[in-house]
Amino acid sequence: MERRSFLLLSGVLVGMVAIPPSLYFVSPGIKKYAAKLIEKELSYLKLDKEGLNNYINDYFKNGSNNVMANVKWKVLYYGRSDSNSSNNVNDLLRYYLLSTDFFLNQMNVEKTVKYLGIFDPYKSPIANPFSYILLPANQQIT
């Protein structure tokens, strides 16, 4: 059974962590624009380039060859879409940060952000940055 079918079966999808299906194509073009979108929006962070590329590869793994998807990601980038205006971009960024050590490192912007493996609540030791296990309620970020 496919991963998304699984998650759909397992209950109500509420901001839950299911990789969006069927949008993606593993061409260098798509990956390039997806990576650019992440780098643009998280330009204030030091991103491990190799890790970012690995994330992109994993994120788009199992996608089908879809010309429209290729066009879509290019348009998203040149159309100045960001995480607020595009759910696709929001998902891409969300899964990226959740897949790194960024929250484990208490959101320390001085540290290089490293990719740990595609985010998966069944594999990640601490799956949710909102949990008190990572950050207590009285600790403010700003």
Next chain:
Amino acid sequence: MKNDKYDLIVVGTGFASSFFLQKYLAKNKGNKKVLVLERGYFYSHVEKLKVRRGESLPDIKYEQKWDSLVENFNPKKDWHFTTGYGGSSNCWWGCTPRFMPSDFKMNSLFGVAQDWPISYDDIEPYYDEAEEIMQISGPDDTPFPKNGKYPLPPHRFSKVDEILNKKYGNKYISQPTARASRATANRNACMASSTCGTCPVDAKFSIENSGMMVYQNPQVEIVYGAQVYKLEMVNDVARKVCYMKDEKEYTAEGEVIALGANPFFNTNILLNSGDKNQFTGKGFGEQLGIQVLIYLDNLSNAGGSTWVNANGYMLYDGQHRKDYAACLIEVNNAPFIRFEENKWLNIASFRLVFEDLPDDKNYITTSANKLKPEVHYDGRSDYAEKAFKNAKIELPKILSCLPVERLKYLDPFPNEGHIIGGTRMSANAETGVVDKYLVHHKYRNVFVLGAGAFTTYSAANPSLTLSALSLFAADKMF
């Protein structure tokens, strides 16, 4: 089957059946023969976890898709459920707020729908009992009357929760939940992974980890793969249960029958049995759920300890229910995050859950395939839609104690994971299908358990209430 005849035949192994059996067996120790017919199979939590981690195991065949089991005539509306040992305890997310006393009196208080033939006070002791069995985590101060304490302490508040609790008191509480706030004898503590259907750490109550042991009781015989489709009636008394297993026909004879499948299958069984009650299958539905993201300035929402960290009752009760629905707020801890520098966790997520009213245009009926009910859902009522419009007006005022930058409403969810109504409870056969003890008005040896018996829906999640009703019915009738 080991016996020619049983004292009790139970259909299904979910909440409704398990809690009914729990009470029945406690009151009939050692002297009854019970047959349980489960359409699915035993598929353990351990095996599910392996599959979710990427292993391909034979038991995956037990994860049947809900829409392969019914004929759904509205492709825009989902009705998620699971079959197999434990039923929907395998896919629920563990939210266990009680109903409010007013939920049982919708007609006398607000002039809409019908009153239940029971009151909140009738089932209050059974709420306590169900909460003890489920080892619910919850606060001392609740908006609904509660005699005892919850077995486990409440989950931790985030800073946002603390502020709202300070302002609204017991109208904003740590959510009562079957996601354990600390480890129990059979479960781990919740890790707030926000993936509760199959909990990665087995913190959520399920029939499998419940410790209830009803299906291990030597009085109980369980048959898996038994798809019940009809009761054989003689002079309005159910004599036999008819089911298919491995494509063969079987019957089982019983004194008392308890239908504990979900409302789709309970209805299908009754209609196939010749039930002519005008309400059988009618008025089923569920709540309307809409997510709103709350962007906060200079305030992190970190620090919660479970998926739905709190419940808000600020839009629930009141005279507005004459005109529009109650709204229960689920304060969600799912990892919605922001990407502006230093604002990653400055976001809260509310799910606004609106009650709806039974409407006969939404109905369940039989199909040419005796095992497969038809599901016809036309849509939600204006009563629920109007409440959402009101919530959009009220929410900014409710949140005025927080540094809100903006609100973003997401599209309504295609389902809340609840199936309610279809065999509604009533004072008589002219206004419903079952009586206050969940016994069919016409077939007096047939219990019809579960959320199908709810007279009205409430905005609260149904599993705790339907479990309490099963305890109540078995306690009063045996």
